[in-house]
Amino acid sequence: MTARFSPRSISRRRLLVATSVVAALALTAMAGLSPARSADARQNGGNITFLIDSLGSTWIPNNSAISSFQGHIWGHVTDKLIYVDADGKVSPWIAERWEQNDDATQFTLHLKKGVTFSDGSPLDAAAVVANLDIWYAGRKSEGINPIGLFPKTYDRAEAIDATTVKVVFKAPTLGFIPTLGYHGSILISPKTIAQPAAQQADLSKTSGSGPYVVDSWKEGDFVKLVKRKDYNWGPAAAGHTGPAFLDSITYKLVNEPSLRVAAVQSGQADVAYSPSPQELKSLKEAGFITATPRYLGFVNGLAINTKLEPYNDLKVRQALQAAINRKEIIDTVYTPDWKLATSFIQSNVPGATDHSDLLAYNPGKAEKLLDDAGWTKDSKGIRTKDGKQLSLTLYSNPYLATAKAIDELIAQQLGKIGWKVFIRAYDVVTFGEKVRFGGPAVPAYEVTRSFIDAGTVASILTDANNGENWFNLGDSDKKLSELRDKIASAGSSQIRDPLLDQLQTYVLEQGYFIPRTQIVQRIYVQSPKLKGEVYNGVAYASYYTATISE
Amino acid sequence: MSGPYLRYAAKRLVQAVVVILLAYVFTFVVVSILPGDPITNVLRDPQNGFSEDEIRQIIAAQGLDQPILVQLWTSLSHFLTGDFGLSMRSSRPVTTLIAEVLPSTLVLASSAFAVALLLAATIAYGTQFLPKRFGQGLLRGFPSLFLSVPNFVIGLMLIHVFGFQLGLFRVIAPNSFWATFFAAIALGIPISAQIAEVLIANLDHESAQDYAAVARGRGLGQFRLFAMHLLKPSSLPVVTIIALTLGELLGGSLITETVFGRTGVGSLVQRSVSTQDLPVLQAVVSLAAVVFVLVNLIADLVYPLLDPRVKLVSGPKYRPTTADDSSAGTPQAVTP
Numbered sequence: 001m002t003a004r005f006s007p008r009s010i011s012r013r014r015l016l017v018a019t020s021v022v023a024a025l026a027l028t029a030m031a032g033l034s035p036a037r038s039a040d041a042r043q044n045g046g047n048i049t050f051l052i053d054s055l056g057s058t059w060i061p062n063n064s065a066i067s068s069f070q071g072h073i074w075g076h077v078t079d080k081l082i083y084v085d086a087d088g089k090v091s092p093w094i095a096e097r098w099e100q101n102d103d104a105t106q107f108t109l110h111l112k113k114g115v116t117f118s119d120g121s122p123l124d125a126a127a128v129v130a131n132l133d134i135w136y137a138g139r140k141s142e143g144i145n146p147i148g149l150f151p152k153t154y155d156r157a158e159a160i161d162a163t164t165v166k167v168v169f170k171a172p173t174l175g176f177i178p179t180l181g182y183h184g185s186i187l188i189s190p191k192t193i194a195q196p197a198a199q200q201a202d203l204s205k206t207s208g209s210g211p212y213v214v215d216s217w218k219e220g221d222f223v224k225l226v227k228r229k230d231y232n233w234g235p236a237a238a239g240h241t242g243p244a245f246l247d248s249i250t251y252k253l254v255n256e257p258s259l260r261v262a263a264v265q266s267g268q269a270d271v272a273y274s275p276s277p278q279e280l281k282s283l284k285e286a287g288f289i290t291a292t293p294r295y296l297g298f299v300n301g302l303a304i305n306t307k308l309e310p311y312n313d314l315k316v317r318q319a320l321q322a323a324i325n326r327k328e329i330i331d332t333v334y335t336p337d338w339k340l341a342t343s344f345i346q347s348n349v350p351g352a353t354d355h356s357d358l359l360a361y362n363p364g365k366a367e368k369l370l371d372d373a374g375w376t377k378d379s380k381g382i383r384t385k386d387g388k389q390l391s392l393t394l395y396s397n398p399y400l401a402t403a404k405a406i407d408e409l410i411a412q413q414l415g416k417i418g419w420k421v422f423i424r425a426y427d428v429v430t431f432g433e434k435v436r437f438g439g440p441a442v443p444a445y446e447v448t449r450s451f452i453d454a455g456t457v458a459s460i461l462t463d464a465n466n467g468e469n470w471f472n473l474g475d476s477d478k479k480l481s482e483l484r485d486k487i488a489s490a491g492s493s494q495i496r497d498p499l500l501d502q503l504q505t506y507v508l509e510q511g512y513f514i515p516r517t518q519i520v521q522r523i524y525v526q527s528p529k530l531k532g533e534v535y536n537g538v539a540y541a542s543y544y545t546a547t548i549s550e
Numbered sequence: 551m552s553g554p555y556l557r558y559a560a561k562r563l564v565q566a567v568v569v570i571l572l573a574y575v576f577t578f579v580v581v582s583i584l585p586g587d588p589i590t591n592v593l594r595d596p597q598n599g600f601s602e603d604e605i606r607q608i609i610a611a612q613g614l615d616q617p618i619l620v621q622l623w624t625s626l627s628h629f630l631t632g633d634f635g636l637s638m639r640s641s642r643p644v645t646t647l648i649a650e651v652l653p654s655t656l657v658l659a660s661s662a663f664a665v666a667l668l669l670a671a672t673i674a675y676g677t678q679f680l681p682k683r684f685g686q687g688l689l690r691g692f693p694s695l696f697l698s699v700p701n702f703v704i705g706l707m708l709i710h711v712f713g714f715q716l717g718l719f720r721v722i723a724p725n726s727f728w729a730t731f732f733a734a735i736a737l738g739i740p741i742s743a744q745i746a747e748v749l750i751a752n753l754d755h756e757s758a759q760d761y762a763a764v765a766r767g768r769g770l771g772q773f774r775l776f777a778m779h780l781l782k783p784s785s786l787p788v789v790t791i792i793a794l795t796l797g798e799l800l801g802g803s804l805i806t807e808t809v810f811g812r813t814g815v816g817s818l819v820q821r822s823v824s825t826q827d828l829p830v831l832q833a834v835v836s837l838a839a840v841v842f843v844l845v846n847l848i849a850d851l852v853y854p855l856l857d858p859r860v861k862l863v864s865g866p867k868y869r870p871t872t873a874d875d876s877s878a879g880t881p882q883a884v885t886p
Contacts, residue, residue, distance in 0.1 A: 221813035
């Protein structure tokens with residue numbers, strides 16, 4: 001098709017240009033006359049497209065809320081009782097204020113008035129009780145799971161009046177309030193909760209109270225959200241409480257990472273999720289916005305199986321701690337957007353303390369520790385003891401794209417001081433099947449895990465209270481168990497923080513946990529036209545406060 | 551229609567039903583004995599923090615604690631009534647999931663098929679009538695070239711050139727006309743290769759026949775000779791090849807759909823395989839078996855009607871076969 005310019009089309013074009021100039025002038029003049037509108041520099045309207053690599057598996061709120069993919073959508077469709085920002089700071093949201101008793105076993109939540117779910121039902125005390133109950137217990141016979149991270153110490157919740165909820169625990173649960181800001185704790189309409197699993201799995205039939213509602217969706221394809229015009233209860237900490245600015249957000253699944261980035265570069269989409277870290281530098285130079293928010297949680301590192309030889313030897317574990325050059329990992333595999341680990345929890349977690357000295361690269365110290373432990377170098381430079389080689393098998397985390405590259409680098413670093421390192425890379429299913437914390441053949445389990453409150457840390461480390469027993473210690477380490485119990489029963493953070501500091505020192509000194517780097521699991525590349533997004537404590541981007549310019 | 555034909559048709563129909571049932575049972579057994587249990591795998595993810603007791607209850611709710619034969623029987627009896635149950639992964643009805651993705655795949659597969667036929671016919675025509683100096687010999691190399699370039703490479707190249715450089719389509723709207731067009735090309739190219747090869751072989755055979763020489767002697771034009779005399783006898787084996795390329799279309803659509811960001815049966819299979827979603831896999835494989843068997847059945851039933859030379863061989867196996875066994879490109883031809 002060839003377009004030819006006829007006199008008629010030119011005149012029409014001129015007319016169009018002239019009209020739009022006049023219209024633009026008129027609009028500018030009007031804008032000048034209405035200071036109320038121009039005072040709020042943010043403009044309403046606009047649609048954005050967010051390219052994502054998966055949309056997870058199910059939309060049953062309880063079962064899906066832990067998935068890193070669906071968290072993006074839930075964050076816009078639902079609200080939470082508490083807001084937790086990127087620094088772990090807790091502030092009011094649907095719960096305007098709260099009180100707790102001295103031993104943190106009873107909490108009273110006071111709810112904001114006038115909040116409704118998108119199906120019209122009120123978000124009142126009864127609705128909150130219904131949510132707390134299903135978070136704790138699920139409906140297992142129907143395939144609706146409990147939320148795993150919800151405190152197992154939960155006893156009951158009761159509605160005192162329309163806007164007051166009392167929550168009772170069987171044991172001190174200092175982490176309860178921050179947990180309400182976790183991405184699993186999403187408030188869903190009681191009408192939705194009452195539905196059977198197959199109905200709950202249909203996202204368009206799920207009602208939350210968030211600034212956006214689901215307009216349409218197709219499994220494995222896209223989810224389109226449109227704004228709720230009567231929304232007026234955003235978290236004050238986000239700096240805005242009224243309706244969102246953008247008209248719609250479309251989450252579109254594009255499997256291929258290079259296509260996601262190329263689509264943003266060519267202006268076909270506004271945000272690309274999970275690009276490869278190596279691309280970030282050139283994208284930044286080309287004027288695109290890149291974001292690598294850290295989440296609150298554990299750093300990326302190795303939990304050591306202390307039952308397995310030779311890792312039952314303190315000196316070997318300490319040698320491992322000193323033999324890893326963490327700076328080199330960031331320089332080689334990542335970009336300066338990644339930060340050195342300073343503890344075994346991320347440095348933005350409230351209560352995290354700096355233990356860089358324990359994590360310093362010191363190959364000389366590592367060699368000496370191994371010498372002392374009786375591991376001597378053979379002719380090939382590999383350390384042996386009683387005819388056995390000093391070996392370590394690393395199972396690369398299939399959920400983290402860079403895991404294998406880091407394992408290879410660690411293999412080189414350890415190789416220099418006589419360690420023989422094997423790397424096993426399994427797919428997700430096989431990994432889940434074969435690799436477990438403290439598994440009989442697993443010397444080191446790679447951890448990446450988010451949490452909101454450092455209080456949950458202690459119970460995970462041992463097997464008490466259904467804990468995950470990361471180091472295969474059970475209750476055998478008296479000092480660890482004592483710290484765990486004191487942290488769990490601490491009624492205030494003044495009491496808890498020094499204990500947390502002791503715990504971090506102890507775990508790192510004992511070589512129970514070998515940090516690699518602080519974790520950035522969510523990476524965003526964004527068009528410069530899109531501005532004002534906010535990242536919460538678990539590194540999800542919220543576009544509730546965002547605007548887009550043409 | 552004669553008695554022998556009806557007997558032949560009835561036997562083929564029974565065979566078809568048996569094949570579908572066997573495919574169903576086979577899929578069930580294969581997926582069930584695969585290492586790894588999808589449900590416990592998800593539940594045992596330490597981040598979920600479920601106790602063993604909770605995991606047991608959830609598995610019992612899905613009926614997965616039953617003996618494998620009981621599970622097979624439940625599943626098979628539901629299948630016979632057209633009920634595929636709920637997806638393990640998403641808890642949504644399997645029929646809904648398939649109904650959502652089927653139209654997109656049908657559009658892609660049929661347009662890819664049209665592309666493949668057009669491309670194959672063009673290449674075949676060229677190998678017969680393009681002058682040698684304009685690359686007639688080169689054209690004969692095209693089918694093997696098409697087969698050897700991976701599907702996804704073609705797809706990614708098309709996306710980068712026509713999607714991003716020329717802006718003809720948007721990756722985020724994969725069901726638009728142009729996006730579908732280029733996806734159909736990416737999928738159609740490898741499929742055209744097989745059709746083209748059979749077509750070329752048969753054209754070579756037919757154009758060497760006396761009648762072709764006579765027609766040429768009468769001064770018939772190239773295109774008329776091709777379209778009116780050579781194409782029909784040469785196309786007959788292509789009917790068989792078409793039935794066989796169906797599997798290729800299904801497999802190829804998996805890759806093409808992934809590359810082009812289309813949601814279809816292929817991407818549903820991919821997601822279900824990676825999560826071992828047994829009910830969905832079961833339904834899709836059964837559906838594919840039904841389509842595959844049906845198309846082959848139709849080909850077998852139509853074949854004797856199209857070509858009077860095809861005789862129905864009596865004996866233990868009823869298969870169509872040409873009396874003149876010289877048509878080398880007929881894979882289903884059986885020497886009596």
